[in-house]
Amino acid sequence: MTTAIRIDGKAKAAEMSEKIAADTALLKAEHDLTPGLAVVIIGEDPASQIYVRNKKKRAESCGFYSVQHSLAEDTSQEEILRLIDELNNDASIHGILVQLPLPGHLDEQQITQSISPAKDVDGFHFVNIGKLTSGRTADAFVPCTPAGCMLMIEDHLGADLSGLSAVVVGRSNIVGKPMASLLLQANATVTVTHSRTKDLAGVVRRADIVVAAVGRANMIERDWVKPGAVVIDVGINRIESTVDGETKSRLTGDVDFESVSEVAKAITPVPGGVGPMTIVMLMSNTLRAAR
DSSP, X not given: OOOSEEOOHHHHHHHHHHHHHHHHXXXXXXXXXXXXXEEEEEXXXXXXXXXXXXXXXXXXXXXXXXXXXXXXXXXXXXXXXXXXXXXXXOTTOXXXXXXXXXXXXXXXXXXXXXXXXXXXXXXXXXXXXXXXHTTOGGGSOOOHHHHHHHHHHHHHHOSOOTTOEEEEEOOOTTXXXXXXXHHHHTTOXXXXXXXXXXXXXXXXHTOSEEEEOSOOTTOBOGGGSOTTOEEEEOOOEEEEEEETTEEEEXXXXXXXXXXXXXXXXXXXXXXXXXXXXXXXXXXXXXXXXXX
16 A cells, blocks of 8 residues: 655656746846756767757756757767867856766766866766865755755755654765765765665665665665655666567666555655656756856
C-alpha cells in the first residue's frame, strides 16, 4: 500500500519556469537584457543529446537567448578551450555549460575549469565549489541537481533541518559532495556514504532524509528506509526487459519506488522528480548570471 507523498518535480519545475520567464521579460523591458545560455556538446551520446535538447527547449520557453555548439567526437582539447574562451568573452552569453560525460581523450577538469566562474552556471568551477563548501552560497553558483533537491526537501521539512539526520548515498563532485554541503548549511547532521561504507543499509536506515545518487537501479529497498523519511532519488537508470519477444527499456531510479513508498513520508519518482528540477535550476542560475 502506497502511503508516501509523491514529490512532483515536473509540476514544481513548471511553476518555477513561469516565474523565471516573467522575470526574464522584466529584465528585457527594464534593461534591454536577455539572458544568454550556451551549451557545448561533444560527440553523439544519446542520453546527452536528450538532456541538451530538453535544456534548449526550457531555455527558449523562459525567453532566453539559447545557443548550441555541437562538436564532433574527435574534437581536440585545444579547439574546445578556444571555443570556451570565445564564449567567456561574448557579452551576449551569461551562462556556459559543457555537457558531461566527455569523450575519453579529453581532460574534463581542464575544460570545466576553463569556464569563467561568473558564467559557470553548472557550479563546477573550483571558485564556486569553494564558495559553496565555505557557506557563501549567496554569490556562488550551486550545482543544479543538489540545488533542485534542496528545494524539494524544504517543501516537506522546511528550510531549517536542525535535529534531522541526512544520508547522501554517493560522493560524486556533481551531486554527493555539494548535496552534503547544502544539507550541512541547513543544519542537518550529514553522513556521506559510498561503495566502501560498511553496513550501508544500516546507515541509511537511521536517516530522516535520504538522497540517493549512486547509479544502481532500485538499490535502496523498503527495509533500508526509516518510516517517515523523505527520500530524494537522483538516479536515472535504463532497464531493459523482454515482453513477447520485444525488448523494451524503461527508466528507474536508485530507489525501489513501490516498496519504499510504503514507509517514506515523501519520495521523488523517476522520471518526473529530480530531472525537471535540475533543468529549471540551470535556468535560475543563468538568470542570476545575467542579472
